[in-house]
Amino acid sequence: MSETSKFTEDILAVAKEKARQIVEQAEQERQRILEDANSSISREENEIIRNAQTEAEGIKRREISEVRHQAKLLEQSEKDKILSSVLDGVKARLRESTSDQNAHFAYLTRLAVDGIRQLGMDNVNIHLTSEDLKRIDSTQFAHEISKLTSPIMLEIAKEPIEASGGLIVASKDDKIRIVNTFDQRFEALEPRMLIQAGRILFSEK
Amino acid sequence: MSGLETVKIIVDAEKEASKMLNDAQVKALEIRKQVDPMIGAEREKRLSKARKEAESLVQRAEAEGKAEAARIKEDSMEKTKRDLQKAFSARLAAEKALFEIIMG
Numbered sequence: 001m002s003e004t005s006k007f008t009e010d011i012l013a014v015a016k017e018k019a020r021q022i023v024e025q026a027e028q029e030r031q032r033i034l035e036d037a038n039s040s041i042s043r044e045e046n047e048i049i050r051n052a053q054t055e056a057e058g059i060k061r062r063e064i065s066e067v068r069h070q071a072k073l074l075e076q077s078e079k080d081k082i083l084s085s086v087l088d089g090v091k092a093r094l095r096e097s098t099s100d101q102n103a104h105f106a107y108l109t110r111l112a113v114d115g116i117r118q119l120g121m122d123n124v125n126i127h128l129t130s131e132d133l134k135r136i137d138s139t140q141f142a143h144e145i146s147k148l149t150s151p152i153m154l155e156i157a158k159e160p161i162e163a164s165g166g167l168i169v170a171s172k173d174d175k176i177r178i179v180n181t182f183d184q185r186f187e188a189l190e191p192r193m194l195i196q197a198g199r200i201l202f203s204e205k
Numbered sequence: 206m207s208g209l210e211t212v213k214i215i216v217d218a219e220k221e222a223s224k225m226l227n228d229a230q231v232k233a234l235e236i237r238k239q240v241d242p243m244i245g246a247e248r249e250k251r252l253s254k255a256r257k258e259a260e261s262l263v264q265r266a267e268a269e270g271k272a273e274a275a276r277i278k279e280d281s282m283e284k285t286k287r288d289l290q291k292a293f294s295a296r297l298a299a300e301k302a303l304f305e306i307i308m309g
Contacts, residue, residue, distance in 0.1 A: 004214055015223070015226055016225055022232075023232050026232070027236055030239070034240065034243070037248070041248050044248075045252060048252065052258070053262060055263055055266075060270035060273070064270060067278045067281075068277060071282070074285065079292065082296065086296055086299045196302055197302075197303060200295050201295050201296070
């Protein structure tokens with residue numbers, strides 16, 4: 001081979017090698033960019049799925065929470081209805097209890113005696129409802145009360161009280177009063193009654 | 206071979222070498238130009254698939270949530286019904302007990 005041929009072959013071999021390197025470098029660069037892009041796309045995909053999972057869990061939770069809330073409200077409303085009907089029933093029983101004259105007389109006597117003891121005074125007025133004023137013999141009532149208390153001055157007030165039953169024991173000047181009406185007892189005892197009613201009506205046992 | 210001929214051969218070889226390098230540069234440029242559209246297409250394809258999957262995931266959760274809610278509602282109605290029947294039958298006993306509290 002001549003010197004010239006060898007020289008030109010060298011030129012071409014160097015150029016060929018350089019060209020190969022240029023293409024190879026471009027391909028390597030492409031490969032690296034594609035790998036980076038692949039990672040970036042994977043991150044975006046994961047984020048889309050993760051967001052959807054969060055949204056899906058939220059949707060599921062909301063559906064369930066809403067229905068539980070509605071069910072609880074319905075249950076509570078139905079329980080309230082039963083409780084109200086029981087309290088109405090108690091009020092009716094209280095009204096009916098006044099029709100048994102003897103039992104009612106004894107009950108009022110006991111309420112009056114309790115009131116007098118709580119008041120701790122020896123001169124008192126007793127206020128009754130208009131129905132009780134009509135059907136109760138004031139003298140006999142005062143006599144029965146006196147038998148159960150220490151000697152005191154006792155008067156049955158002529159003016160009736162507005163109540164569904166029971167009575168009020170008051171100091172002579174009416175400034176201090178022990179209210180033992182059904183309505184007051186009902187109000188005062190309501191928390192205890194509600195607990196008791198809850199136990200009887202809705203206890204799990 | 207004359208000196209002139211030798212120079213011509215070398216110049217031709219240089220030209221050929223230059224063309225090789227030029228072709229390689231063109232090819233490298235072509236390779237780089239293909240990258241962005243390739244990534245764009247791949248990204249669009251994969252993200253579109255992920256969005257569809259996400260949509261179906263949410264729809265599935267909605268359906269599952271509704272089904273579970275319906276089950277809970279039914280169970281709860283059943284329990285409430287039982288509790289209320291029990292409470293209803295204990296009504297008179299409760300009335301009596303509360304009446305006794307009032308009467309002291």
